[in-house]
Amino acid sequence: MKINTKINLITTIWIICVLVIVNIVVFYSFMTVTVNVEKKVVLQNASAILEDINHGDTDAVIEKKLSKYLTHGSFIRILDDHSKIIHQVTNNKELANKIKARFSRKTISDRYLVHLAQREEQILVVRIPIESNGKVIETLEIGERLVGLELGKDVLLSILIFCTIMGALISLIGGKWLSNIIIRPVSNMIDTMEEIEQSGITKRMVIDQQPKDELQKMAVTFNRMMDRLDINIEKQQQFISDASHELKTPITVIKSYADFLRRRGIQNKEVALDAVEVIHSEATRIQQMTERFLDLANTDLENELEKKSIDLVALCKEIVKQLHSTYKRDLLLHYKEKTITVIADELKLKQVIIILLDNAIKYSSDQIDIYLENQKNGTIIRVKDYGIGIPKEEINNVFERFYRVDKARNRETGGTGLGLSIAKNIMKQHNGEIKVNSTEGVGTEVELFLPKD
Structure with a gap:
């Protein structure tokens, strides 16, 4: 399945789920609010009935008073503590017969769905206790048709279903538009890659x-x-x-x-x-x-380095000793601290120092100085010779592969023009730096910087 199709389906399903949840909340909120409004009106009528009825009234008087509070399609009852009907008035006997009388010691309300001839009706029944001398002796039961509830519910359901379908359709269209926007750069990249694969350019x-x-x-x-x-x-x-x-x-x-x-x-x-x-x-x-x-x-x-703690002074002493015995040249090592510790790959660091000393030996005839300095943020190794030097305009090119300042002289010394390129790569692997300072006819100084970490 394509990604844009997945995006379209996922967004549509998500929107439908959100709409369904919202519709459920809206539907039940509507039902609750409508029933509560009707319940409030019925409770007000019940209070008026209880104030209007006297215990000394005859049955005919009580029923006459109850009849005043009847609405279209309702009933009013007074029940004893055995749920027996004492008084009842109604203008819809079929409805009254459908609702079973029930005694209650506290005010409660219930909603019933009653199946009448060729229709269904929502009925709200409220039961209010009647007290005498602090005891509940009877219950006033009022039942009313929720005339607009069933119609309102059907209309609301129709609207919600229509909105859900429209939301799904809009989501499908919007999801397709959104997926096209998102996928277009990816498609362009795929097309570009395929062109590169086919043409090699x-x-x-x-x-x-x-x-x-x-x-x-x-x-x-x-x-x-x-x-x-x-x-x-x-x-x-x-x-x-x-x-x-x-x-x-x-x-x-x-x-x-x-x-x-x-x-x-x-x-x-x-x-x-x-x-x-x-x-x-x-x-x-x-x-x-x-x-x-x-x-x-x-x-x-850029293979993984085998870093470890190295005594730089001892390492440089060993290198100087080896090169001195090989070339019979004066190599002077300068340092202020007896031990300077660095974290590095010993073999590769040794290779860099030898490359610098080898270049200094090839292009100078006097002594060569090696300086070791331990600074706050790192360690510096400087190799200084007093030879032919490098022209100022050539210094930026010395790290290029096969580059040689004096090609004729280089053939005599056997150089390949790769040493400083190798040294630069090794220092880069150590997150360090290599710098060259030189004056033609005076000499060259190469500086290595190794950070403390």
Whole structure:
């Protein structure tokens, strides 16, 4: 079943239920109010009768006085304590015979539905106790036809049924109109998705100038999702293009030297060793590039971090020791506190610091300073070198994949242009930041910020 059909049926059923409940309340309220009005009039007549009758009056006098209070189609009785009729006057004997006399010690009222010849009548019977010396000795029983009640009830029922049917019809029409309004953006989105599926080209939903609501928000979110998808597709295509370009050069070099060895053979040992050395160097470069690709893909996936409490000072000391023994460079670690604790993924944080130090080693020849600062809202790690620096107009591009400021020099150092992209992704996973400040010919300072949480 379609959603608009469900909405239509649900709203219609709901409206009908509400109307039925309202109709029941209206009907019983009408019946109660009408009967209470009649009851009030009968009680007033009963009070007048009790004041008019004297205990010394004869039966003829009492019945004459009772007759004055008769209305059309009514009866008045006086009963003893055994429910026996002592006095009775009526202008509708058939009606009086239908209602059984009943003695009562308190004022009560009852409504009866009496079946008379070819019709039904609503009868209101009121019973009022008659006291003497503080004791109830008799009961005054008055019965009257509720002349307008049966007719009013039938008219009211007809009106209520008609209104319920009209309400249901209006609800069906309104429900269909409402469901169309609600479903239209969803239908547009489905059509757009189907077009995207068939053509493979992303499209946007047309947003009408309407009040901002959940439906418009859904359309805006869909368009924003398509924008992000386009960006990701563009990045993926750019990545494939850049990766292909980066791999093409070393593969070409390897192929060229392999062809050279195949044509010339290995008779000239010195030339052959040079060719093998170049092939090994380029193969190593491809291996490093592939590892970088895997690191970048892993950080792009934003896998769950294995966070734990880390002693940053001890971690940096270990990294400095390893790199010093490998590159024989002066790496100076500066810190004011003996222990600086951070919550992070140790392996990934170590990877970021090594990337920064590796870049500093490649592009400088002097000492490299590492500063650790423990602040109120977070921890800062700064890596500062005194090398070639980065031109001011190039700083915003250093986090782009495969971007290299000095491409010729980069080939000498074996860089891939992926390190800072990987570092930025890892810091993003830690809700941290990475900033680069550099002056060409003076040096570069890279700052990492890890929040306290």
